[in-house]
Amino acid sequence: MRIYWTLLRRELSAFFFSWMGYVIIAAVTLLTGLSFVVLVQNLGTDPSPMPVTEMFYLSFYFWLTLLLVSPVISMRLFALEKAAGTFETLMTTAVSDLQVVLAKFTAAVVFYMIAWLPLLVCLFIIRRYAQQGGALDPGTVYGMFLGIFLTGCLFLSLGCFASSLTRNQMTAATLSFAGGVGLFSLAYLARKISDPVGWQAQVLASFNLFEQMHDFARGVVDTRAVIFYASATFLCLFLTLRVVESRRWK
Amino acid sequence: MIEVSNLTKRYAGRTAVDDISFTVAAGEIVGLLGPNGAGKSTTMRVLSGFMPATSGTVRVAGFDVYHDSEETRRRIGYMPENNPLYPEMRVREYLKFRARLKGLGWRHSRKRVTTVMEQCGLADVGRRVIGQLSKGYKQRVGLADALVHDPELIILDEPTIGLDPQQIRSVRALIKSLAGKHTVLISTHILPEVEMMCGRVLIMFDGRVLASDTPANLQRRMAGGSQVIAEIAAPLAVLRSVWENLPEVAQFDVAPGEGEYFRCALTPRDGRDLRPLIFSLARENGWGLRELTRSRHSLEDIYIQVTKPTTEAIE
Numbered sequence: 001m002r003i004y005w006t007l008l009r010r011e012l013s014a015f016f017f018s019w020m021g022y023v024i025i026a027a028v029t030l031l032t033g034l035s036f037v038v039l040v041q042n043l044g045t046d047p048s049p050m051p052v053t054e055m056f057y058l059s060f061y062f063w064l065t066l067l068l069v070s071p072v073i074s075m076r077l078f079a080l081e082k083a084a085g086t087f088e089t090l091m092t093t094a095v096s097d098l099q100v101v102l103a104k105f106t107a108a109v110v111f112y113m114i115a116w117l118p119l120l121v122c123l124f125i126i127r128r129y130a131q132q133g134g135a136l137d138p139g140t141v142y143g144m145f146l147g148i149f150l151t152g153c154l155f156l157s158l159g160c161f162a163s164s165l166t167r168n169q170m171t172a173a174t175l176s177f178a179g180g181v182g183l184f185s186l187a188y189l190a191r192k193i194s195d196p197v198g199w200q201a202q203v204l205a206s207f208n209l210f211e212q213m214h215d216f217a218r219g220v221v222d223t224r225a226v227i228f229y230a231s232a233t234f235l236c237l238f239l240t241l242r243v244v245e246s247r248r249w250k
Numbered sequence: 251m252i253e254v255s256n257l258t259k260r261y262a263g264r265t266a267v268d269d270i271s272f273t274v275a276a277g278e279i280v281g282l283l284g285p286n287g288a289g290k291s292t293t294m295r296v297l298s299g300f301m302p303a304t305s306g307t308v309r310v311a312g313f314d315v316y317h318d319s320e321e322t323r324r325r326i327g328y329m330p331e332n333n334p335l336y337p338e339m340r341v342r343e344y345l346k347f348r349a350r351l352k353g354l355g356w357r358h359s360r361k362r363v364t365t366v367m368e369q370c371g372l373a374d375v376g377r378r379v380i381g382q383l384s385k386g387y388k389q390r391v392g393l394a395d396a397l398v399h400d401p402e403l404i405i406l407d408e409p410t411i412g413l414d415p416q417q418i419r420s421v422r423a424l425i426k427s428l429a430g431k432h433t434v435l436i437s438t439h440i441l442p443e444v445e446m447m448c449g450r451v452l453i454m455f456d457g458r459v460l461a462s463d464t465p466a467n468l469q470r471r472m473a474g475g476s477q478v479i480a481e482i483a484a485p486l487a488v489l490r491s492v493w494e495n496l497p498e499v500a501q502f503d504v505a506p507g508e509g510e511y512f513r514c515a516l517t518p519r520d521g522r523d524l525r526p527l528i529f530s531l532a533r534e535n536g537w538g539l540r541e542l543t544r545s546r547h548s549l550e551d552i553y554i555q556v557t558k559p560t561t562e563a564i565e
Contacts, residue, residue: 002350003350003351003353006347006350006351007351010336010339010347014336014338017338017339018338084334085330085331085332085334086334086335086336088295088300088330088334089328089329089330089334089335089348089395090351091300092298092299092300092323092326092328092330093323093348093351093352094320094323094324094351094352094353095351096320247300247301248301248302248316248319249302
């Protein structure tokens with residue numbers, strides 16, 4: 001546990017010691033700001049019964065952020081260490097493979113959540129200036145952030161896996177971006193199926209990330225969705241662990 | 251401390267280390283000497299627990315590096331080739347991070363970091379960012395990292411590569427100071443280095459260990475043909491006739507040197523030292539004598555002889 005915390009601290013500080021970390025935060029802030037502008041315009045023209053968080057989600061900047069930012073966050077995790085050779089110094093200390101994978105993944109998730117903080121500021125601004133008190137229900141905010149967290153976990157664990165496969169950061173980013181786009185297209189297909197018949201359709205339907213995120217943004221926490229994200233994340237991390245371990249296979 | 255038996259490491263289609271066996275006793279400084287691609291780094295990577303061997307066993311301090319990996323890793327301080335570091339971290343911060351990874355407690359790691367920073371001459375760069383340090387300092391950071399948990403065995407892969415002579419000297423002195431307290435395994439392809447630092451040399455070539463002995467013993471093995479070089483100012487004909495008639499000289503060669511001097515290379519008949527004899531000859535005949543040396547076979551000759559490609563390899 002002590003080693004895990006030491007690793008986590010170093011991984012997190014690595015984000016803040018590189019210009020890349022600040023570029024990511026700036027990019028997410030820009031995208032959030034853009035969607036905020038769109039939102040304020042919409043709110044100004046005609047009143048809407050939708051919760052504000054749902055409107056944020058519907059602006060689609062959210063998916064853009066997720067697809068573009070998570071590969072950039074996760075690409076350096078393993079690939080950079082392998083390219084620089086520090087992977088060798090790291091793995092020859094008393095660390096276990098699991099500690100390394102978990103620490104790197106956690107650091108990526110924490111950083112990702114930090115990058116989303118400007119959204120919270122936007123929501124507070126709306127709450128402050130909205131005429132109706134009920135414009136922003138805490139439940140929908142929690143739901144939204146839970147959704148952001150869960151989708152982030154999935155995309156970042158995918159990125160972890162991609163990064164563990166290669167020593168080239170660009171390859172890692174491309175791989176995880178391709179994976180993300182794949183998931184995104186599956187979700188798109190799944191949305192087309194209104195009435196799932198047969199197990200194939202039902203499996204596909206569980207990939208409906210849009211619907212799930214839409215629920216979260218409305219403050220609806222569907223256990224099926226939570227389990228889907230958790231197990232998919234777990235699978236990706238397990239695969240990452242196997243790749244890290246494979247160096248010791250004979 | 252180290253017991254390697256029948257270690258073989260094959261990469262896809264290529265055998266990097268071919269059935270080598272050797273042991274290293276506690277407190278020894280052993281040099282692993284060989285040209286690039288001889289399998290030194292691979293051997294060290296297996297020893298450090300980073301990669302498994304294809305076959306054979308490696309034991310460090312009685313633990314198998316594959317089966318008791320974590321237990322052995324605790325006992326080894328390893329500095330890989332090219333000394334990889336995190337460039338964005340500060341020296342003290344990095345060493346503390348490494349100490350914690352190696353299982354040292356908070357208080358203990360602080361103490362050890364201070365100790366190794368003093369030991370490696372890093373005391374006044376503790377706050378500097380590693381990426382901005384000179385190569386010599388970076389190398390010392392790598393060494394300090396290998397030492398920080400006070401390991402029984404220290405494995406250093408080419409610790410002096412790319413340093414200037416001054417820095418090399420200080421790194422060597424540091425490594426030499428570790429003798430006795432730690433067991434040290436160093437790889438290098440620089441010969442004088444092992445002569446200066448190591449108590450024993452393992453010469454590796456093409457994945458195999460070709461020789462294992464002290465540098466002095468290896469030299470003695472080759473000492474049979476050591477020559478004496480003398481630069482003497484005397485008529486050429488006189489010199490020739492003198493050497494010809496001396497029973498102690500088996501072979502000689504006289505070549506004109508600078509000015510009136512002649513450079514004589516003399517091979518003794520039975521390995522005896524010809525120098526006192528030449529000196530007294532020069533004094534008796536009133537010759538000018540300005541150089542008198544015995545050329546020893548350096549480790550370099552041994553190295554070249556041992557690593558000469560066999561006919562098999564040429565095919």
